[in-house]
Amino acid sequence: RSGKNAREVISAVKNKLETLKQSLPEGVEIVTTYDRSQLIDRAVGNLSHKLLEEFIVVALVCALFLWHLRSALVAIISLPLGLCFAFIIMRFQGINANIMSLGGIAIAVGAMVDAAIVMIENAHKRLEEWQHQHPGQKLRNDTRWQVITQASVEVGPALFISLLIITLSFIPIFTLEGQEGRLFGPLAFTKTWSMAGAALLAIMVIPILMGLWIRGKIPAETSNPLNRLLIRLYHPLLLKVLRWPKTTLLVAVLSVLTVIWPLNKIGGEFLPQINEGDLLYMPSTLPGISAAQAAAMLQTTDKLFMTVPEVARVFGKTGKAETATDPAPLEMVETTIQLKPEDQWRPGMTMDKIVAELDKTVRLPGLANLWVPPIRNRIDMLSTGIKSPIGIKVSGRVLADIDATAEQIEGVARTVPGVTSALAERLAGGRYINVEIQRDRAARYGMTPADVQLFITSAVGGAMIGETVEGIERYPVNLRYPQRYRNSPEQLRQLPILTPMKQQITLGDVADVTVSTGASMLKTENARPTGWIYIDARDRDLLSVVNDLKQAIAENVQLKPGISVTFSGQFEYLERASQKLKLMVPMTLLIIFVLLYLAFRRVGEALLIITSVPFALVGGFWFLLWMGFHMSVATGTGFIALAGVAAEFGVVMLMYLRHAIEADPSLDDPRTF
Template structure:
């Protein structure tokens, strides 16, 4: 069938060229709108529910908001994990869905279930869905600063909230713009309880009066002088004097009692749950731009920067916008790096082809088909919606060498046929129909086997497609593009390549031995091959010993999920002990930022304590997140590397109470979403008793610090929060005509503060808060002396009806699938992940005592590695069985198919030794490299066997033993030039990837390393072991009388 397709292509070459030109045009057209990002989107489909309930303690939020929401969301179709976070005044519920779930379908389902549970939530708790973004949507961050001192933090935050935020949200790809830091302006009404009592005014009466004084109303229209006048009754509060003039009641003699008579009215900052700081120089306000799912990150960032440049003209004098994180820098570095690698590979392939073929026009056949194959892969990428990133472009990069292999072999075979014709027709010129016939037959001779060998390479990547969750999303683009590229190469090899050969392979073709490179290789190979064929069993023994030698490097290779990618920027993410005040958090943040800025390579430091105003950031105030931007590499000190830089930063930033964690920004957000863990290893402790799981988590932390390779370990504290507990005496309250809610209203409103509305000032909206003065609520005695006006008009104190004391409680609560949990964050340095986890599990099992109902689970990157390993154990054998079946279909003999399959382990030997020599750990990336190597090695074996079978077929149906040996020898020698070309092309294509630096090189080098090592052993395998084993197989098939016959001079 394939041979017929080749003949049809040559016969209809005009249509083939037309199709190739159409492919070229479509591929170039698809390049422009292709979405570009640094990494594939590795995050799960998530829907976030944020519920605000101001002033409420974490335990109350958990019981009345988070628990009802999480238990309801467990029933949402497709939900695999539901995580709940209960903070002071806020609840966050993350619903994580199964792979492949459409985001907008998931949001609709969550909204349906949210409507069901909304009625069970307390009054004042307001739920809303988070933005339609992924976990890696934070693409751009900036700070607002005023070095002239003309604008305070409140004014800077107002510029962000009411000007920049809404302007940026108009951009199509922006899902949300979250404000961070600064101070939110608030109108604060501080009621004096003594004066309220003196005038006989209750707290609620004052609140109601303020609400009624802050509104406007319309009165339809008036018709005057044949015109309509719209009636409007103004009434919004605009100034502090407007507040003070609010009437509360009329005293004796008709004198009004106003709010100013019983309260102090002022503006001040709202309670802060998030703080931002820049370069250790002081607090700032800022913003985070969050990308809408599926949008082009680089294009959106470009639009954001253009918009900000435009908006700078409208900023007040002195106010500047300072970029603090820009992912487009990483995207540009990563894509440019791989693009340059692809160009280098193209050039090297062209040089290698010309060098070995010694015929430029012939080299053009391979050179012209290569970009077409790449463009075909990019076209399918565009249609499928796969964006251009490190992994998708990397798939093309590692495929380039194998893509041209079929064309190289086909060209080389055509050269052989033309050389034979020239030898038979000296002095004649090959042209016209005769040339086309020879080229066609040469292509048809090797085309079917080449086509199926490329199919085998393509099929070898099936295990990568079966990877699940994050590892599947990471490597799927690479697998897709490599598959598309190899499929395009396979199709082009039997359609376009024969046509181009007929047009371009003209004139005199130099004999193979005329090329000095080929002469040298043949001179080296011939005696070695002769020795091999005289001692085939010895060769097998040597190959077995070489393979056995891999036991040494295998025993010393560590394991990791993925090498840490250098994103260019870095996050410093320590956690302090709970109960940290906003003032202390600000001081610590400035201290750590100032220390980080002392390192010469640091360009800027943007620190965040607590959370930004977005559902995508469920961080407590004691969690710091500092974004570090570095200077260009050419400005670093000599010898400085990213790893050394992290070590220096770790030594520089030593603050008591802070456990250092250094992670890349994108990697961190992916891990936080997927497992809730911000470090490479996390231990989840779950149970019903908060005190017990807190004890066990602390024990795990203590044990983890003793494990070699652990640089830091920190358990989140479920206790340690400090509560001023008001325990109401029901009987005492009843004696004064008060119920529980009456006393609680005083505690929540007068002490905690009650947001009762907003002022309307143009586009801006500022909250109005009512509470008692600080001096009445800043101590336990002050709380006990809070006056309460009873229904009968009697004035009592809070201490009369309640006991006020300090108790310990949870500073925050986390649940997973409605089960209380806590996390132990463990950072690893200078040791592989698998070894650390193995030692950690052993130490925890020996030293940590678990109570009934408490469970421990190991998560983070270790979880991904374990899941990927288990999946590959099942899928790789199944894939090998499919490849074996294909080999049988090609050769129609079980022994020859088994020969190819049996030699695959020997091909992996070089890859294993290369990993050990380079100091790389085993990972999913190296596993992908070995899978790709196995496919190429199988293709080597197929082509070698094809040459051997063709050479043997020329000896007739009943060759002697010596004729078999001679045929094997000749077939193997014919393979020298195409094999050398193939190996040279693949090595030349992979070496720039292995040796390259820059964004993405960490991952791609791990894929390239085993392939390069295998390219040193797989050719030796196919050139020596396969001929030796094939010789043994053919001799065994010979009848005894034939195998005994010898012909003189068969073997030199």
């Protein structure tokens, strides 16, 4: 149901089905062929568990580095407070707790406590300084509040700016359109509201909590063994890089240049493959298949599916559903394959291995196999109409030229590495029975073309002659010749007709019945006839396959005048999102630069922070290569979040450097190092 919570709708449907089962006749049962709630519960439950683990890790890190229980509680409590702020806004926006919205919270959790930790550490340092300056004196309550206020004022504005930068870094995600915008919009909103809540807490609530809870003896920074170890490792390294600044910058620049290698090796895709737990088998056959052949083929494939141990149930259909909005032809097959829980799979089995085994098992002449996740497929078909990951659309004016070009592309596509199946729709593969009424012959029997047409319509198509009443239900009664009398052109010619003069003749006496070929379907886009080629690819990234396809088509297919070729499917989303991000990321960096300038009032310092961001992304690209991931909208979102955190680190370090120089102006001399 559009615009409703899927989990609630599924639950309501299940309750209604349980009610209906009580009134079913004996021997009749309702079998669920696809249930999305299992995926929803599994995904949300898994992500909620990971969020809990993340909270625990963040709490432990706060306790280990602050080395003061009360202070750690100040940082830890900022998490639930910030999340409550985000959940309240989500409630008013109507955003549900789904994978993407919870994913935004997961991205924000680590950064939400940064400001609190920095403020607490600065308060510790100021309280420690006061104790050194006033040995033997007891810190009074009003004095403690003054020290904490001073410590908060020192770092508060810079921290607020840094959190604001992280918040604004997701502006490009908000500008995404279409499917990618709907997918990543909840993630961007929850992450933004979480960081906005953390920013407000940092300047309004954290100072109050520090004044209330940071009491007693404050441990010195060197009393923490972990801090001592890190300082011992970092201090000599810092001195060396400061003594050799040109060498350090050269090494940093070279490290950025090394990204060229992983960028050339990393592929591209719209979204990483998601294991939905079930599969959808959507092969395509060539036009002209009969209903009996389609039913037999469906039964054969269903039996073959059940030979794979991991398959629990299959449900297939061919042709259109019982709805006027489904344009599927008879040669389009959809089989939902329900898999058993993973703990019942054979050892070592994965979703990719199951798909490979199914693909090897189901090999029928004339079938081009296509295996897709159910939800992913429905989204793709609603957006572009293409059921495969990659679709090629051939447009032109003449159907024969479109058909010939599509068949050429089909053959070329099969030679591209990574392409497992390619099938072009045959626009001219339809077969039609034409009944041409002969006026002169009909006139000899006293019949007009309208009389013959009425007979054909009634005898073959059927005529409503009344209705039957069964209790409170009414059913129309349709009368026509049995199928055995109208199965072929020869039988149609022998259909008996009663003339107005009560003579019995056959349809062949007054009409010619012939078989002709023509378009099996008509599709238009932008007012131009269009043919589609469905391409499935595995074991390679989407972007590399598409680039190879473009090159192969350019080299091997000669397009006739008026013929154009465009790519669709998931590649279309990837290309659209990439174009949008290429425009919006620089604009967002410009906005962040203006914020940095307003914060530090120096162009050089703002440029310093902006130019430090690429150095932080180097490890991300190498990690993608190491883990075998591809560039996608999801990984791009991760890099945007990483860039925001890198800018935050730069702001904090520059803030402390300015404070140190203000306290000791001699540090501003490079010769000091």
